Amino acid sequence: MFKFYYSFPIQLLLLHFRKYQVLLIFWLILFSTIFGGFAKVFGGDALYLAPEYLGEVNFYSTTMLGMATAGFTMSWHITTFILHTGRFKFLATTSQPFFKYCLNNSIIPFGFVFCLLLRLWQYQVFQELNSTAGILLLMEGFICGYLIIIFFCFFYFFNADKNIGRRLEKKFGNPRNFLRTVLKPSQEPDENALPVHNYFTSPWRIRRARNVNHYNKHFLDNIFKQHHFAAMITVGCALVALVILSYLMDYSVFRLPAGASVMIFFAFLIGVAGAYAYLLQSWAIPMAIVLMLVLNWMVKHDLVDSRNKAYGMNYRNKDARPEYSVQHLQQFFTADRSEADKQQTLKILEAWRAKFPDSVKPKLIIVNTSGGGSRSALWTLCVFQRLDSMLNFGFSKRTTLISGASGGMMGATYYRELYLRALQGQQINPCDTVWKDKISGDLLNAVFGSMAVNDFITPFRQFKIGDNKYGRDRGYAFEMQLNINTGDALAKTIGEYKIPEQLAAIPMLIWNATINADGRRLLISPQPVSYLCAAEYKYPNRNVRDIDGVDFSQFFADQNAQNLRVSSAIRMCATFPYVLPNVFLPSKPIVDVMDAGIRDNFGQETTLRYLYTFREWINENTSGVIFVQIRDTRKNDVHPVKAHKDLGDLLFEPLFSMQTHWSAMQDFHQDHMINYMEGYFAKDMFQRIIFQYVPQHDDKAAALSLHLTSREKLDIGRALDNPANQSAFQLLLQTVK
Numbered sequence: 001m002f003k004f005y006y007s008f009p010i011q012l013l014l015l016h017f018r019k020y021q022v023l024l025i026f027w028l029i030l031f032s033t034i035f036g037g038f039a040k041v042f043g044g045d046a047l048y049l050a051p052e053y054l055g056e057v058n059f060y061s062t063t064m065l066g067m068a069t070a071g072f073t074m075s076w077h078i079t080t081f082i083l084h085t086g087r088f089k090f091l092a093t094t095s096q097p098f099f100k101y102c103l104n105n106s107i108i109p110f111g112f113v114f115c116l117l118l119r120l121w122q123y124q125v126f127q128e129l130n131s132t133a134g135i136l137l138l139m140e141g142f143i144c145g146y147l148i149i150i151f152f153c154f155f156y157f158f159n160a161d162k163n164i165g166r167r168l169e170k171k172f173g174n175p176r177n178f179l180r181t182v183l184k185p186s187q188e189p190d191e192n193a194l195p196v197h198n199y200f201t202s203p204w205r206i207r208r209a210r211n212v213n214h215y216n217k218h219f220l221d222n223i224f225k226q227h228h229f230a231a232m233i234t235v236g237c238a239l240v241a242l243v244i245l246s247y248l249m250d251y252s253v254f255r256l257p258a259g260a261s262v263m264i265f266f267a268f269l270i271g272v273a274g275a276y277a278y279l280l281q282s283w284a285i286p287m288a289i290v291l292m293l294v295l296n297w298m299v300k301h302d303l304v305d306s307r308n309k310a311y312g313m314n315y316r317n318k319d320a321r322p323e324y325s326v327q328h329l330q331q332f333f334t335a336d337r338s339e340a341d342k343q344q345t346l347k348i349l350e351a352w353r354a355k356f357p358d359s360v361k362p363k364l365i366i367v368n369t370s371g372g373g374s375r376s377a378l379w380t381l382c383v384f385q386r387l388d389s390m391l392n393f394g395f396s397k398r399t400t401l402i403s404g405a406s407g408g409m410m411g412a413t414y415y416r417e418l419y420l421r422a423l424q425g426q427q428i429n430p431c432d433t434v435w436k437d438k439i440s441g442d443l444l445n446a447v448f449g450s451m452a453v454n455d456f457i458t459p460f461r462q463f464k465i466g467d468n469k470y471g472r473d474r475g476y477a478f479e480m481q482l483n484i485n486t487g488d489a490l491a492k493t494i495g496e497y498k499i500p501e502q503l504a505a506i507p508m509l510i511w512n513a514t515i516n517a518d519g520r521r522l523l524i525s526p527q528p529v530s531y532l533c534a535a536e537y538k539y540p541n542r543n544v545r546d547i548d549g550v551d552f553s554q555f556f557a558d559q560n561a562q563n564l565r566v567s568s569a570i571r572m573c574a575t576f577p578y579v580l581p582n583v584f585l586p587s588k589p590i591v592d593v594m595d596a597g598i599r600d601n602f603g604q605e606t607t608l609r610y611l612y613t614f615r616e617w618i619n620e621n622t623s624g625v626i627f628v629q630i631r632d633t634r635k636n637d638v639h640p641v642k643a644h645k646d647l648g649d650l651l652f653e654p655l656f657s658m659q660t661h662w663s664a665m666q667d668f669h670q671d672h673m674i675n676y677m678e679g680y681f682a683k684d685m686f687q688r689i690i691f692q693y694v695p696q697h698d699d700k701a702a703a704l705s706l707h708l709t710s711r712e713k714l715d716i717g718r719a720l721d722n723p724a725n726q727s728a729f730q731l732l733l734q735t736v737k
Contacts, residue, residue: 120142
């Protein structure tokens with residue numbers, strides 16, 4: 001037991017926990033991620049357990065992940081070697097000291113590789129429904145990639161050992177002088193040295209550590225410094241690799257799996273952290289504070305501008321930007337403007353009514369779709385396809401407005417584009433299952449890969465649309481990958497939908513976002529919709545309307561609002577915190593927007609105000625309203641109340657209570673609003689129908705993520721046949737007929 005405790009691997013492991021614990025944070029993040037802890041809500045485990053390359057999880061994708069994991073492992077070895085070898089002088093007297101250090105420092109890396117392969121097997125079996133042969137091939141790819149980098153690195157260091165020996169021989173001259181210098185003991189005691197009794201000299205051989213007290217301390221330090229120089233070169237290689245990747249990411253063949261990109265980024269970070277701590281020593285914390293203050297000053301004075309922009313808009317003319325203030329909003333969104341916009345929408349409703357016989361009053365359908373990442377996007381598309389296949393596209397024909405949040409709007413926007421293409425004579429069937437595979441394609445790899453490469457390493461890179469320049473960050477990567485997945489179906493501007501909407505060929509669609517500065521809604525539509533920006537006051541004692549929304553197209557008309565990319569409108573609607581960057585708008589002062597779900601995760605505030613505004617026309621020209629809600633969570637799915645609260649609940653529940661119950665609170669509030677809305681229509685003229693994703697097993701619901709596994713895709717498709725949803729389909733069919 002005594003020998004085990006003072007063995008080199010155990011002493012190194014304990015040393016990592018005693019010194020420079022910040023370097024262990026990287027391993028903690030990685031272990032937590034693959035076991036479904038860290039970034040679980042974003043699908044972070046999929047980056048490592050189902051790495052995608054060119055849209056597929058295969059031998060090549062896991063090989064790249066294995067190579068990147070080995071690169072991170074070597075960076076860990078190099079960094080800790082530089083920081084800790086001064087405590088283990090006996091290494092300087094061995095051949096290939098770096099190799100022996102890595103061998104004895106491999107408890108954590110080997111543990112991670114073992115856990116990763118174990119979790120990969122479980123994930124591929126239960127989530128991706130892969131075969132045994134397929135999983136073994138993936139594991140083989142990872143191991144091959146890992147070993148390639150390990151062998152290459154050790155080959156480099158074995159050659160470095162020979163060069164170090166030659167340099168030392170030249171420095172100390174003839175053998176007699178060499179021995180006299182080397183064997184002259186230092187008079188200075190080494191207070192940092194740690195006792196080591198034995199170490200692994202090879203994977204299958206243990207050797208006793210030599211006593212080096214008779215060696216000159218400065219000679220031993222000189223050997224380590226030579227190895228440190230050789231080691232730092234590899235850290236520079238990680239930085240060079242990241243810069244090269246950032247410039248080649250526009251080419252799909254150079255887009256590494258996101259897990260691999262994150263590993264390379266971590267390799268660079270851990271090398272920088274180690275070099276920083278080694279060079280600055282006790283000055284590390286003061287210097288970090290100075291650097292943060294300098295960076296803050298540069299950001300504050302726009303010397304460093306990493307703000308994301310809405311693609312297609314004009315940010316160049318700062319003098320022409322509209323003022324964003326309460327006073328200006330009230331002056332801009334006047335009652336006269338609201339009335340004019342109502343008349344424009346009434347023309348659209350008249351065009352919609354003209355599609356049906358005069359003798360028959362049709363049902364008017366309003367659709368709300370909830371946020372929820374790729375899960376909600378696929379579920380929304382599935383519901384639209386099922387309804388249109390049942391009604392021979394009568395569902396889309398009767399729908400006048402679609403609104404919602406986040407992923408649901410991504411699916412609704414995609415389906416509406418497919419429906420429009422079919423109307424325009426293209427030989428496509430919007431209800432074909434092929435579109436499900438496209439909208440559920442992976443977006444997570446592109447986002448996290450860009451975050452690791454572009455956002456941190458080369459944030460200055462830009463691209464152009466016309467005369468306007470925009471940054472190549474993870475927002476750009478998201479839109480690029482979305483367009484690749486959907487075959488550029490969404491690579492349009494919102495203005496291209498203006499005429500089809502005015503002709504009522506397709507439903508109006510309003511993307512919502514939340515303005516961070518004050519919580520107002522941003523309403524993105526090619527049509528003028530200022531009547532949705534404020535409550536309607538009927539009595540003269542309240543002549544100032546409280547503006548709670550901003551009509552994007554009109555407020556930013558001088559900034560080319562109609563040229564906004566549809567993919568950008570989707571992204572503004574689906575800006576989940578930290579996963580995607582907040583979009584900054586060209587106003588004075590500049591404001592930024594986030595996910596629509598912060599204000600309204602179901603889009604019902606928009607549609608209820610729409611129904612209230614046109615209630616008289618609807619009562620006169622239709623046989624009633626079908627209010628359809630497509631949601632990726634079960635209604636009234638409230639967290640159960642704990643019978644007994646522990647200390648953690650008492651400490652943290654006040655902080656996170658709002659976040660935990662956010663969706664339920666919105667549900668309760670909006671049910672209250674719908675209750676009032678029913679009073680504006682005659683009996684049986686307002687029908688609310690809900691389609692909700694109900695997983696087959698409560699503990700195996702699809703993740704709220706930008707990545708869906710094969711099992712999750714099947715589970716979402718099967719939710720259409722849930723008894724509650726089947727009843728909803730039949731009710732809608734009967735109501736329409």
